[in-house]
Amino acid sequence: MKRNLLFLERVLFGDGTEPFHGVYALKIDGAIDHAGLIQALARLQEKYAMLRTAIGIDLLGRPYFHSPPVPPVIPLRIVERTDEDDWNRETVHELGASFGVSNGPLFRITWIRSTEVSDLIMAFHHCMCDGGSGVALLSDLLALLDDPQAEIGKAPAFESIRDLVPGEILDNSRNRFKAKLSAALVNLGLSLGSLFISTQRKPAPRSGDYLVNWKLGTEQSKALFTHCKKEGVTVNTAIGLALMEAFKAVNGAGAHGKATCPVDIRRYMPEVKRDMLFSYGLALNISLQQSIGSGFWAKAKSLQTHVSKQMAKLNPYEFTMIMEASHSAVHKLRRFLTYAKVGNDFMFSNMGKLDIPPQYRNFAVDTIYSPTVIGPFANPNTIITTTFNGQMDFSFVSNQKFMPRDTAMQIREKAMEILFETVAIPDSVRL
Incomplete structure (x- = not known):
């Protein structure tokens, strides 16, 4: 995959050094398997090409998404759970911690772990997706945590403005x-x-x-x-x-x-x-x-x-x-x-x-924080x-x-x- 960032994606990206992230946090009642979580993240990357991308800068100074020869692994950070406010502190941390945009990916997970209750923090660069996209990612992640063999399909992606604006509108001389x-x-x-x-x-x-x-x-x-x-x-x-x-x-x-x-x-x-x-x-x-x-x-x-x-x-x-x-x-x-x-x-x-359903076969979603x-x-x-x-x-x-x-x-x-x-x-x- 390779495409230039759209105008508003560039506004959100800046020069790549300043954090501009979306973060979801949720509380899960039930055990999360470490190996299962890693497998679920790999399945997410299989579905979503954007989770395998990094951002480069061309000779004109314009940023572009591209897929590195070796796909970057989604980072998983594990924190031991100490109290009910851990998710808040870790969310603020994720909002301010920059991504390595030149290597990718523009997505990461923090697992706040305990025996019976866990919090998951899902962070993504805003230039890659918005809150609505985050719901789709979260939904698929929960489905895979519950059933590693769950069928989640293949996500569509666009390559240019022509995939977003119908040709009869885009090519109309008056509109242009x-x-x-x-x-x-x-x-x-x-x-x-x-x-x-x-x-x-x-x-x-x-x-x-x-x-x-x-x-x-x-x-x-x-x-x-x-x-x-x-x-x-x-x-x-x-x-x-x-x-x-x-x-x-x-x-x-x-x-x-x-x-x-x-x-x-x-x-x-x-x-x-x-x-x-x-x-x-x-x-x-x-x-x-x-x-x-x-x-x-x-x-x-x-x-x-x-x-x-x-x-x-x-x-x-x-x-x-x-x-x-x-x-x-x-x-x-x-x-x-x-x-x-x-x-x-x-x-x-x-x-x-x-x-997103509150109850799964192997765990329950207690809370999804906005x-x-x-x-x-x-x-x-x-x-x-x-x-x-x-x-x-x-x-x-x-x-x-x-x-x-x-x-x-x-x-x-x-x-x-x-x-x-x-x-x-x-x-x-x-x-």
């Missing part, structure tokens, strides 16, 4: 002209913007990264889903609004009242299959200015109107064509994301229900939620220098207070 014009405008905007950017504003040091995790009980989660459906508001919109209001309540004038929400590109681009390792998605922006009304749910409905309009306009093919015409601006965009003044409060993603991701850019605030076994789980990562952990804890408490203020749940399980 529009993409080049848009790319030129992007380049011009970044060039002008860079005149006002000072590299003196350094990103927060990675040694200060932290993870705040919390979970809603089954009844709380069910109550929230039911109430959102009754109000005609998505769970994503409701939580996004509660978080923006919480940032405003805690940070006051220091809050921006804005957030960015990634959207799974698979919903709009059927060429990206469920188990195709793919690194980027679409995005929409939300703000408190879009939430007008008296009371939280009236504001949520107003915000939902704006969200729905943005969702309807998302065009993955046009977006991809514009990005692929913008390669000359990749370093300018990274400079902007790294050094420009922060304009929003956080990135928020609700990945929804994880299609994945985490943190990069080298100016704003590290990232909040991701997932639902597993009927319970919503939240991961909030940031950096101590950018936002003290105590502030993140206050935002968490305030957001949940705002969200559940009028949601009917039994008193015995209230937050």
Whole structure:
């Protein structure tokens, strides 16, 4: 396998030295066999060609994925389990530990081991895959741990933009002209913007990264889903609004009242299959200015109107064509994301229900913690939620220098207070 990185893959890759990783963590009740885990990782590499790749740099300075003559083995690090918080510490460690991108692979596992309970930490470079791809990897890994002979198939892979954008769209002269014009405008905007950017504003040091995790009980989660459906508001919109209001309540004038929400590109681009390792998605922006009304749910409905309009306009093919015409601006965009003044409060993603069973023949999955991701850019605030076994789980990562952990804890408490203020749940399980 050999292909150049797409534009957004290059943005996530940078120069390969700075960590920009996605990390999944889960708790397993039951014994894990060492040899079985190694065999499962080898089977994963057989299915996913991207797990056998490294990244080289061509003579023009452009990075490309390639398969080394001797496939790299997936690293397995074993840590003895001492307490229930080991997974949190090891997740933060994995977020900040760089991959050897020139040798590969861009994927590794940490096994936090004990006799009866284990935690697995799965880390991957974001330029290789996103959270949705991570679910596919995790699902296959669990299936193989349970049954080494499990049939997991062969993962599709793409070789160029032509595998992602239909020919009738990609070769249309009007579409190509529009993409080049848009790319030129992007380049011009970044060039002008860079005149006002000072590299003196350094990103927060990675040694200060932290993870705040919390979970809603089954009844709380069910109550929230039911109430959102009754109000005609998505769970994503409701939580996004509660978080923006919480940032405003805690940070006051220091809050921006804005957030960015990634959207799974698979919903709009059927060429990206469920188990195709793919690194980027679409995005929409939300703000408190879009939430007008008296009371939280009236504001949520107003915000939902704006969200729905943005969702309807998302065009993955046009977006991809514009990005692929913008390669000359990749370093300018990274400079902007790294050094420009922060304009929003956080990135928020609700990945929804994880299609992974809680019970296997030889073990049970007690918990899947929501994945985490943190990069080298100016704003590290990232909040991701997932639902597993009927319970919503939240991961909030940031950096101590950018936002003290105590502030993140206050935002968490305030957001949940705002969200559940009028949601009917039994008193015995209230937050």
